Structure formats: structure tokens, C-alpha cells
Amino acid sequence: MIAFSILKRLAMAAITLFGVAVIVFVLLRVVPGDPIAMMISPGASPESIAALRAQYGLDASLPMQFLVWLKAVATGDFGTSISLRRDVLGLLAERLPATLELAFAALVLAILLGGAVAVAGTLLRRTPGEPVLDTINGLFLAVPDFVWALALVLLLGVAFPVFPLSGRIDPVHQVDFATPFYLLESLLRLRFSTAADIAAHMVMPVLALGLPLAAIIARVLKGALMEAMVQDYILLARLKGMSSLRLVLQEALRNAIGPTIALTGVQFTFLIGGTVIVERIFAYPGIGNMAIDAVINRDLPLIQGLVLAFGALFILINLLVDMLVVAFNPRLRHG
């Protein structure tokens, strides 16, 4: 039954992805802005422009272009980037891991920090500490990742230059990586000085992406915990002599976590969207930064590849979250 519902959702997702691909494809070709004009020096003869157009298949009719592209994608060929003159799939394989490392580090930070604040707020309920914590959290909720990133540039990059301002790794450490997962790989190969350098480059972008999500998790989880704390089973556990901290962590959390997981999933896709601008601010070589250049250069094959990559990522996360929600809610497991 579960397998069937997953299959159904995958089919729906494939249709959605196809629709998005069609819209992006048509939109990009209808709007003004010629990728060939962007890559060729001014004064090129009409013949050479026409030759280039033909080379990238831009001279065919719109439906024809789409069919050609779709057929190629179906066989795993995402085309060649016009501005970078490289295989789109190769570029994605190289850049996506950088973004994934950033996004997952931010997610872990957000869950730990947001969870800690929520638990602290629940323990502090009906004390003067509660409104203070709520007010600070409310302020954090209002700061978008774009503003966080730039504030961090000023604070930890310029005023107190603790962390490097741009890039993913210092060239000194740029050694023979076997995979594009630099942080993971250097940790597994026990190269800790390299890992520390990569981590230092990630601190500011991870904070900028993770702090807004931490504030959201803190508020929603605290609300759910407060609701759980007035239930009878909590009273029973309290009468049995359980400490407040154990009460929250062992009893209330288990029942309160469901809605938070669902929300964190949705918000995590927003976080991945935020990597576009945060990577730009920190010149971090992920797919978000590449997406902006692709749009500026009207690099059609690359934009299409990126849209599919982002879309597939969102769908995968949503699917994963739905499965987690079911796993954490016994009532849904047999439904």
C-alpha cells in the first residue's frame, strides 16, 4: 500500500517536473535576450551568428527544439553549456555536491539550534525568561537569509575577520579530491586541516541559511511542546517523579515532533532556494551561484539542466519528508 502511494507520488512528481520543464523552455525562448549575442564578440558576421545558432540547435522551431532536448535528456544528455562550453551534466555533478554540503550543514544547525531553543522555552514557561526568549526568536524570524548573509560579511568578515569571506576552499588545500564532496571526503580520509579550512569557509553561509530556519523550528516546536505539556500523560509522568528535562525530551517531544517535521521539510526546500543568493554573496561554487550566471548569460541548456536539478531535489525532499511524517506518526502508519 505504501509502495503504491510512493509510486503514485513519483508519477505525479514526474508530471510536475515535465510541466515545469515545458514552461521554462518556452519562457526562455520567448523573452528577449539572445544567448548567441551574449557569447560572441560584437561585429560578428550574420553568417557566423547563423552557424552558431545552428550548432546549438536554436534555428529549429520551438516544438522541434523541445522534442530534441527531451529526447537527449531521456538518454542522459543534458546538452552543452553555451557560456561555459562544458557538458551540463558534468557541471551539475561538480557543483551540486557543494550546495548539498552547505544545505545539509545548515539543516543540521537549524534543527539542533531550533530544537534547543524550543526545549529551553518550554522549560522556562511561566518564568520571566520565556517572553525574553520569544522576543529574540521573533526578531530572528523577521531576518531573511539575504540580510543575514550580508550582516555576517560585515561582522565576521570585516569587523572581526575570523572566517574567510569567499570561496569553498583555500588553494593551498586544493589537493586531489576523488569526489566533489570535499568536506565529507576530507573527514573520511582524516585530513583534518583540510576539513577545518572547508568548514571555516562554510561557517558564514551555513549561519545565514540555518538561522532563519532555526527560528521557525523553535517557534513551531515550542508551540507543539507547550500543547503536549498540559496533557494527562505528562501529569502522570510528573507524578511518578520524572525531571522536567526528561519530561520534555522523552515524553512531550515524541508527540509534538510530527508537525515540526512536516514544516521543516517545506522550509528546507526554501533553504535550498536561499542557497542561490547566499552562495552568490560568499562566492561559493555551488549550483545556486551557477544559476545566477546562467540566467545573466541566457545560457539556455544550463538553465534547463539547473531547473530540472532543483525540481528533482525539491520532489525528493518532499517525498522523504512525507515518509518521515508517516514513520513518526503511528496512526498514519496503518492508514
Add this chain to the structure above:
Amino acid sequence: MADVTASPPLALPAPRRSAFARHLKAMLREPRVAIGGGFILLLLLVAIFAPFLAPKDPLEQDLMLGTLPPAGYAGAEPGYWLGTDDLGRDVLSRVLYGTRVALTVAFVAAGLAGLIGTALGLIAGWDGGRAGRGISPPPGISVGLPPGPPSVPLGALPGSRLPSRTAPPASIGWTRFCRVVRAETQAQASMDYVVAARTIGFSRLHILLREILPNVAPALIALVSLEMGIAVIVEAILSFVGLSVSSDTPTWGGMIAQGRQIVYQGWWVLVVPLTVLFATVLAFNQLGDGLRRALDPVMRR
């Protein structure tokens, strides 16, 4: 009997006016509305009177006066209160002029998004069947779509003139309105007053606009304010990456991008527009939150 039929038409105008006055009073009593709204009003005045308020021409370059620090710091020039950027342009004047693009995009984009989203939301919520199913998928999809990435490709869409720059934020913002209005309309449509209005024989359009819309309005007004804050951020992001109005129009996002480039030489070029941007977004958020509290009878209690 005669009294009962005679009194309503006479009494009608009075409670309406007092209801409006009551709303206005409730709104202004909410400190968030007073502070947030006051700041937005101030920005609006700055945008209108920018040419009179700005001490310098925001476009005038003077390389001899490049990267001057704000007044009070060593090396500051008199007259350049918040310093200059690397091209010698006055930061204060550019920030003042930048309110024009920010507020225009905020008002037009949020207005467009509100109009389109509300119209579609009303139709979809009223008629859960045929029209509803046709309209609801796009906003449904957008739940899984973050505001950032879609707006970046959309940033490439129209030209570099200001009116067309409202398209990227509006083209995503309408889905938020549609979702809220649809849910509210669905809730209202089953209520007794709507059933009564149907029984009397009011047309659909009349019921939607005159009966349901006023009850959806409180949620809508708060949403417009929040949407303006989002539009200001989206515009700043698009200007930051160079996908907005042409570079000779001062924008906060454009200034921030420039400040990021020369952050070691002139931090003020980044700090000033970033502070104003954040204050503006905060003001729109507080205003929206406050309006929701003031207008929603359930929350007011």
C-alpha cells in the same frame, strides 16, 4: 411594525461609519501598526520628495572624492554625511533615491499579486468544483516552490524599466493570496449569511464581492503588507545580482552589491543600504502583523 421597518434605513449609515472608525481606532491602538506604518509613511514621503531631500545628485561621480567615510570619521568631507562610494557618489542621496524603486515595486507588485490572487481565490473558493480545480493546482505546486529560485529566472524576463520590474515578485506573490483567499472563501461560503443571500436570489458576483469579500478583507489587508516586505527583498536580491533596473538608477540592492565588492575599503557603502532595507522589511512585517491582530476579532480577544 411600522417602527421596525422604518428604523433600519435610517440607522444604517451610522453603524457603518462607526465600524470604520472603530477599526481605525483598533488599528492605531496596536503599537506595531503605529510604528511600522509610521516608518512606511516616512519612506513614502522620502520617495516623493527625494529631489528636495537629497543633498547631492545621486548619479554625480567624482573620482577625487571616492570612498569617503561618513561624517565623524577621519578623512570625511563636509556635506557627505554618510560618505561616498568608490565612484565618489553620495551614499545618503543614493539611499534616499533608492526608496523610489523599492516602494514602487512594493506597492505595484503587492497590489498586482493581491488583485490576481484574490480574484482567482474567490472564484476557486466559491466554486470548489469545476473552476476551483482548474485554478488550485498552480498555488498548490507553489507550496513546494521557494521564492528565491523561481524569481531568478523570472528576473531575466522583462526589460530594465521600472514597471516591468514588478513582474518577478508579483508572478509568485499571487499564489500566496490565492491560497489564503480560497481557504477563507470556502469557510465563508457555507455560512448562514451566504446561504441566506443565495436564497434571496443575489447573483454570484454580488455575493462574492459584497458579502464574502468584506469578511475576507482583514486577512487580505495583513497579507498585502507582508507581501510588500517580500517584494522589497526580492527586488533587492534581483538588483544585487544585476537583474533589475538599469544600473544608472539607484537601488538598495545595487548599492549593496557595490558595497559587497569594496567591503574592505568602504564598509559604509554596504551598511547604510542594508540597514535601510532591513528596517523597511521589518516595518512591513510589523505593520502586517499588527493589522492582523487589530482587524481579526478572534485575535483581538
